[in-house]
Amino acid sequence: MQPLLSQTSIKQQVDELMSKMTLAQKIGQMTQAERLGCTPDDVRKYHLGSVLSGAGSLPENNNIESWLKITDSYWQASMVNDANHLAIPLLYGVDAIHGHNNLKGATIFPHNIGLGAANDTDLVARIAEVTRKEVLASGVDWVFAPNLAVAQNNQWGRCYESFAQTPQLINQYASEIINGLHGKLAGEGVIACVKHWVGDGATAHGIDQGDANITWLELNNTHISPYISALKAGAMTVMASFNSWNGNKCHGHKYLLTDVLKQQLNFSGFIVSDMNGIDYLCDDFYLSVAQGVNAGIDMFMLPENWLQFIQHLHNHVELGTVPMSRINDAVRRILLVKFASGLFDTPCPSERVWANHASFGAIEHRSVAREAVRKSxxxxxxxxxxxxxxxxxxxxxxxxxxxxxxxxxxxxxxxxxxxxxxxxxxxxxxxxxxxxxxxxxxxxxxxxxxxxxxxxxxxxxxxxxxxxxxxxxxxxxxxxxxxxxxxxxxxxxxxxxxxxxxxxxxxxxxxxxxxxxxxxxxxxxxxxxxxxxxxxxxxxxxxxxxxxxxxxxxxxxxxxxxxxxxxxxxxxxxxxxxxxxxxxxxxxxxxxxxxxxxxxxxxxxxxxx
Missing domain, CATH: 3.40.50.1700 (Glycoside hydrolase family 3 C-terminal domain)
Structure with missing residues (x-):
C-alpha cells in the first residue's frame, strides 16, 4: 500500500545503515522529544529520531525566521557523523490540523467539521497543498494530520476534528489530504501522519480518551475504513490513539497495532504514540515501556521523560523482556520512511526550496481559506x-x-x-x-x-x-x-x-x-x-x-x-x-x-x- 516503502533500493540502504548502528542509536531513533525538553546537543548525544513542537510550543517572536533557526539547529545536530554518532536526519513534527496553526501569520483554515459540511474533495486537496507549502516554509517536515476520527457523539471535545459522523466522506478526503501533504516529497513535501488509531470517535458518552464499547464489525466498518483509504494513498506514519477498545488501551493493544494495522493491512511505515500515550498503560512507567514497544508502537512521543524511556528500553532489551527483533523492526520502519521521503538527500531546513517562501500567508493561500469558509x-x-x-x-x-x-x-x-x-x-x-x-x-x-x-x-x-x-x-x-x-x-x-x-x-x-x-x-x-x-x-x-x-x-x-x-x-x-x-x-x-x-x-x- 505504500509503494515507496517497498522499493528494493531503499530497503538495501536501510539494511546497510542498520548494520552500523548500536543499540543506543537504534533506541534513539525510536524516541521523540519536545523541543522545550531537549537541546540540539541531546539530539546528537542520544541519537534522537525526532523532535516536535507541541501545540503552543512557540519560539521567540513566533515567525518563520525563528522557526527556521530552531529546525536548522536540531537538523544539524542529527547530521553530525563521528565515532559516536551516525548522520541520520531528524524528523521535526508539528500539529498542522487546520493549516500551520502554531505559527503567527499562517493561513488558518476551517476546522474539519466545517470542511465536512463543504463536501468538496478538490477543495480539501488544495487546502492540504497550501498547508504543505506553509509548513515547509518553516523547516518542518512531518505533520500530525489528518485526523480520521468518525465522531459519533457531539459531547466529545474533539468533535470539530472530525469531518463527518459517517466514514464515506472521510474515506474520500483521506486520500486527497495525503496526496496534498506529500506532494513529491524529497524536500518539497511533508510526511503525513494519520490519527488516531483507532476508534477515538466512538468512546462512550463522547469522553475524550475514554472507552469505545463497540463490536469489531462496527470498529472495522466505520472507524478503520478511512485508514484503508489513507494507506492506499501512501500514508507512511500512523499515530496511536489514547482511547481504549472494550477496556484495553490502544497504545498497548497488540492485536490492533500489529495484527490488524501492520499485518492485515500490510502497513510498512511506522506507528508513533500520542503525547505521553504509554504513560497511561499502567501505574509503572517501566512496565508501560515494554508493553507499548511489544504491542507494536515504533516511535514514542515523550516530551519530558524521553531519557527515562531510553534507559528503561535499554534495560528491557538486556533482560529480554523486549526482544531485539522488535527493536530492529521498529527502527527499520522509521528508517524506511526517512529514506523513502527523501530526508537523506535533503539539505538543512533553511536551504530547502520552500524555506521562508513568499507564498507563506499570501493572498493566493488566503483565497483558498476564504473559499473554504464560504463552502463550509x-x-x-x-x-x-x-x-x-x-x-x-x-x-x-x-x-x-x-x-x-x-x-x-x-x-x-x-x-x-x-x-x-x-x-x-x-x-x-x-x-x-x-x-x-x-x-x-x-x-x-x-x-x-x-x-x-x-x-x-x-x-x-x-x-x-x-x-x-x-x-x-x-x-x-x-x-x-x-x-x-x-x-x-x-x-x-x-x-x-x-x-x-x-x-x-x-x-x-x-x-x-x-x-x-x-x-x-x-x-x-x-x-x-x-x-x-x-x-x-x-x-x-x-x-x-x-x-x-x-x-x-x-x-x-x-x-x-x-x-x-x-x-x-x-x-x-x-x-x-x-x-x-x-x-x-x-x-x-x-x-x-x-x-x-x-x-x-x-x-x-x-x-x-
Missing amino acids: LVLLKNKKNILPLKKQARILVTGKNADNIGHQCGGFTINWQGVSANDAFEGATSIWQGIAAVAPNAVLRRHDDVLAISAKEHDIAVVVIGEYPYAEGHGDIRDCENLIIEAGSQINGQVNISAPYGNSLALKKLHPEDYLLIKDISDKGIPLIVILISGRTLIINDELDKSAAFIAAWLPGSEGQGLSDMLFGEFNFQGKLSFSWPKTSSTEKKKAAAKPLFPMGYGLRYKIK
Missing part, C-alpha cells in the same frame, strides 16, 4: 428570504465572537487551547472586519451598548455567538460526573480526564449571555441574523426561534471575509450538515436515535437577487 457555512434558517443583505443597510453587528479571530479559529491555534484575541494573528480578518469592509453603514456594538439603542437606528442585526476555543478533553460535555466512574471502571490502565467545557449541549445553558443578547435585540423588534461559532452541533432551539436567519459557521479560521461574501449574496450557500443536528442533549442511548432538529445533509440556499 450551513444556512439553517432564512425566514422570508431575509438573506442576502443589502450592503447599504444599517447593520448592527454584535456578539462576543463578532470581532475575535481567536474565537473563530478555535482550539489548536497558536496555543493548544486556542487564544482569545486578534493580536496573536497577522493577515487575518475577523467576521466584523469582513462585514465592515463592504457595508459602510454597519456598526459594531457591545452587549451593554445594545441595551440603549432603538429599533429606528438599525435595519437588521448580525449577532455572532457560540463557544470559546477548547481542545481535546477540555471541550467535553458531561452532564453527570458519574459518567467518568462508569467509563473508567471498564478500562485497564489509567484514565486521564480533563475538566469539561460544560454540562449541557444546550447553548442557552453553556452561554446564557448569548441568548440574553438575542432576546434584548429581538425585544426591540430588530430582525436577527445569528451566526453560530462552534466546534459541534449544539441545542439551539430558543436562539433559532428568535432569529430570522441562522448560520452554522463552525470554526471558520482566519478569513472572516468568507462570512461577508455569503451575507451579501456574492455567493450562494452550498454547505450541508455532515452531522445530524440534535433537538435534545442526552447521554442515554435510548434517546440517541431521537429525530434530529436537522438531518445530516440539510442546508438551505437562497436566490441571489
